[in-house]
Amino acid sequence: MTAADTPSYAKTPAPPCSAPPSSEPPLSAPPRLRPARLLPRDVLRTGAVGLRARRARVVLSALGIAIGIATMVAVVGLSESSRADLMARLDRLGTNLLTVEGGEDARGGQLKLPKSAVAMVERIGPVQHATATGNVDARIRRSDVVPAERAAGVTTQAARPDLLAALGAEVDRGVWLNSASEHLPVTVLGTVAAERLGITEPGAKIMMDDTHVVVVGILKPVELFPTLDRVALVGFPAAERHFGFDGHPTTVFERSTDASVEDVRAVLPRTVNPGGAGGVKVSRPSDALAAKAATDEGLTTLMLGLGAVALLVGGVGVANTMVISVLERRSEIGLRRSLGATRNAVRLQFLTESLLLSALGGATGAVLGAAATGAFAYAQGWTAVVPPWALAGGFGATLAIGAVAGLYPAIRAARMHPTEALNAT
Structure with a gap:
C-alpha cells in the first residue's frame, strides 16, 4: 500500500489532551495579619483593672501625690488670699x-x-x-x-x-x-x-x-x-x-x-x-504693709519648694508601686502576650495605670488644698482666693510625674517574653 492509498482519516493527527475547564479561582498567598488597635475606652478599662485589684496600695500611693499637690495649692491659695486682703487694706487706708x-x-x-x-x-x-x-x-x-x-x-x-x-x-x-x-x-x-x-x-x-x-x-x-x-x-x-x-x-x-x-x-x-x-x-x-507682702511672697516660694519635694516623693512612691505591680503580674502579662497582645498594648496598659494613679492623687490633693485655703481664709476673715492656674498647674504636674514614674515599669512589662513570663509563675 502506498501513501496515496492511505485513508484520509489516518493522516489527521489526534488533538492534544487538555484538562476540563474549572470554575474555582487560582490559589493565592494568605493575607498578612495585623494586630487590632485598642480603643481609648479599652485602654482606660485595662489600665483601671490593676487599680481596682489593689485598692489599699493605690490609696497609699495616691496619698503621697495628694499631700504634695494639697501643699502647693494651699500655699498658693493662702498667699493669694493674704495678698488680696492686704491690697484691700491698702486701698482702704490709702498709700x-x-x-x-x-x-x-x-x-x-x-x-x-x-x-x-x-x-x-x-x-x-x-x-x-x-x-x-x-x-x-x-x-x-x-x-x-x-x-x-x-x-x-x-x-x-x-x-x-x-x-x-x-x-x-x-x-x-x-x-x-x-x-x-x-x-x-x-x-x-x-x-x-x-x-x-x-x-x-x-x-x-x-x-x-x-x-x-x-x-x-x-x-x-x-x-x-x-x-x-x-x-x-x-x-x-x-x-x-x-x-x-x-x-x-x-x-x-x-x-x-x-x-x-x-x-x-x-x-x-x-x-x-x-x-x-x-x-x-x-x-x-504703707511701705510696711508692702514689705509684709514681699515677705509673704518669699515665704510662699519656700513653701512651694517644700510642696515640690513632697510631690517628688509621691512620684517615687508611684514608681515603686508600678514596679512591684509589674513583678506581681507577670503571669497576666505572659497570658496577654500569648493571646496576641502586642508590646505596645502592654506598655500602654501600665503607662495608663500609672497616669490614672497620679491623676487620682492630684485631683484629691487639689480638692484638699482648695478646702484648706477656704477654711483658713474664713477663719482669718479673708476672701478665699485659689488661682485656677494653681489647680491646673498642680494637676498637670501630677500627670507629668505619673508619666515619668510609669515609663520604666511599662517598658519593662512590654519587654517580657510570653514564655518567660508564664514560667515565672
Missing part, C-alpha cells in the same frame, strides 16, 4: 500718708520739730490734710494707790482733734477729742494701752503724774501707725496746761494726692525744717 519726724541730735535724743510745722506743711500745694502728735513727759498709773515707780508701760502723747481723720482710725468705745475736750484732763487710750491699764469701758479714771484724767474713749487698732495702740492721747492745750508740754510736735502726719506723694516727700524735710533738712526723717507707713 498717700507720709510722716515727718525729727532725727537724732548729737546727744542721741530726738530733734524737736518747729511748733509751726503743721502750718508749713499745709502750705504745700498738693497737701490735703496735715496734723501732728507730740511726746508728753507724764507717767501713767492705774490709780493714785499705785506707786509712782510702777508705771503701766503706757506713754502719753498730745494729739490734735483731726488726727483720726488723717490716719483713717476709728474709736471702738466712747468718743474722740474735740475742740472742747482737748482743753480738759481727758484722754483716749489705744487698744493695747487700755489692756495694760485694765480698762474696758470709758468713764474710768487714771493718773497722769499727779493728775486724775478721765478716759473718754478707746481706739480700734491703728493699722497704718500701730505705735498709737500703746499710748494715751490728750489734747495739745491740755498737755501744755497740766503736764508741762512745750508744744513742739514729735510726728507730723500728711496726706496728699496719690500722684504727688513722691514730689511732696522730696520737699517735706526742707519745708518742716528749713535750717536743717538733714535732721528730718520722712517715711511712708
Whole structure:
C-alpha cells in the first residue's frame, strides 16, 4: 500500500489532551495579619483593672501625690488670699500718708520739730490734710494707790482733734477729742494701752503724774501707725496746761494726692525744717504693709519648694508601686502576650495605670488644698482666693510625674517574653 492509498482519516493527527475547564479561582498567598488597635475606652478599662485589684496600695500611693499637690495649692491659695486682703487694706487706708519726724541730735535724743510745722506743711500745694502728735513727759498709773515707780508701760502723747481723720482710725468705745475736750484732763487710750491699764469701758479714771484724767474713749487698732495702740492721747492745750508740754510736735502726719506723694516727700524735710533738712526723717507707713507682702511672697516660694519635694516623693512612691505591680503580674502579662497582645498594648496598659494613679492623687490633693485655703481664709476673715492656674498647674504636674514614674515599669512589662513570663509563675 502506498501513501496515496492511505485513508484520509489516518493522516489527521489526534488533538492534544487538555484538562476540563474549572470554575474555582487560582490559589493565592494568605493575607498578612495585623494586630487590632485598642480603643481609648479599652485602654482606660485595662489600665483601671490593676487599680481596682489593689485598692489599699493605690490609696497609699495616691496619698503621697495628694499631700504634695494639697501643699502647693494651699500655699498658693493662702498667699493669694493674704495678698488680696492686704491690697484691700491698702486701698482702704490709702498709700498717700507720709510722716515727718525729727532725727537724732548729737546727744542721741530726738530733734524737736518747729511748733509751726503743721502750718508749713499745709502750705504745700498738693497737701490735703496735715496734723501732728507730740511726746508728753507724764507717767501713767492705774490709780493714785499705785506707786509712782510702777508705771503701766503706757506713754502719753498730745494729739490734735483731726488726727483720726488723717490716719483713717476709728474709736471702738466712747468718743474722740474735740475742740472742747482737748482743753480738759481727758484722754483716749489705744487698744493695747487700755489692756495694760485694765480698762474696758470709758468713764474710768487714771493718773497722769499727779493728775486724775478721765478716759473718754478707746481706739480700734491703728493699722497704718500701730505705735498709737500703746499710748494715751490728750489734747495739745491740755498737755501744755497740766503736764508741762512745750508744744513742739514729735510726728507730723500728711496726706496728699496719690500722684504727688513722691514730689511732696522730696520737699517735706526742707519745708518742716528749713535750717536743717538733714535732721528730718520722712517715711511712708504703707511701705510696711508692702514689705509684709514681699515677705509673704518669699515665704510662699519656700513653701512651694517644700510642696515640690513632697510631690517628688509621691512620684517615687508611684514608681515603686508600678514596679512591684509589674513583678506581681507577670503571669497576666505572659497570658496577654500569648493571646496576641502586642508590646505596645502592654506598655500602654501600665503607662495608663500609672497616669490614672497620679491623676487620682492630684485631683484629691487639689480638692484638699482648695478646702484648706477656704477654711483658713474664713477663719482669718479673708476672701478665699485659689488661682485656677494653681489647680491646673498642680494637676498637670501630677500627670507629668505619673508619666515619668510609669515609663520604666511599662517598658519593662512590654519587654517580657510570653514564655518567660508564664514560667515565672
